[in-house]
Amino acid sequence: MLDAKAELDNGNRTATIQMSQTSMHVRQKRAGAELDVPGKLETMIQRGSRTYRVVTIIAKFVYEEGGTHRKLQRIIVACIPSGDLQDTYNPTAKDTIWLAGRNAPTLGEEFRVRLNYAKLSSKAAWRVQRITEPQPIN
Numbered sequence: 714m715l716d717a718k719a720e721l722d723n724g725n726r727t728a729t730i731q732m733s734q735t736s737m738h739v740r741q742k743r744a745g746a747e748l749d750v751p752g753k754l755e756t757m758i759q760r761g762s763r764t765y766r767v768v769t770i771i772a773k774f775v776y777e778e779g780g781t782h783r784k785l786q787r788i789i790v791a792c793i794p795s796g797d798l799q800d801t802y803n804p805t806a807k808d809t810i811w812l813a814g815r816n817a818p819t820l821g822e823e824f825r826v827r828l829n830y831a832k833l834s835s836k837a838a839w840r841v842q843r844i845t846e847p848q849p850i851n
Contacts, residue, residue, distance in 0.1 A: 736796035
């Protein structure tokens with residue numbers, strides 16, 4: 714699964730995803746209750762005679778606005794692990810890589826969650842990479 718996002722320069726800490734974009738369960742506390750919401754992707758997929766582990770790659774383009782143009786500040790690439798690695802990356806609601814999402818249950822919106830880059834990086838630094846000097850495209 715690959716997801717590309719673009720946000721203004723204050724978007725350095727998190728990336729919002731839907732449950733259809735991950736094979737992990739989201740275990741977290743929200744509004745005082747512990748949640749365990751399963752991702753909607755399988756942990757493995759079969760293509761012909763081969764089996765592949767499902768991961769989600771997020772490429773987030775962080776920019777600033779200046780008049781009529783936008784200037785790319787950095788690209789953040791994050792790899793959300795397969796649900797097979799649940800016990801390593803999000804074993805409990807207290808030991809989580811997630812923050813509350815930008816959904817409004819009172820309006821009937823589907824559950825969303827925000828991946829916290831710092832929490833994921835603390836578990837495996839290679840899973841979050843920042844490209845801070847984007848090269849011009851000729």
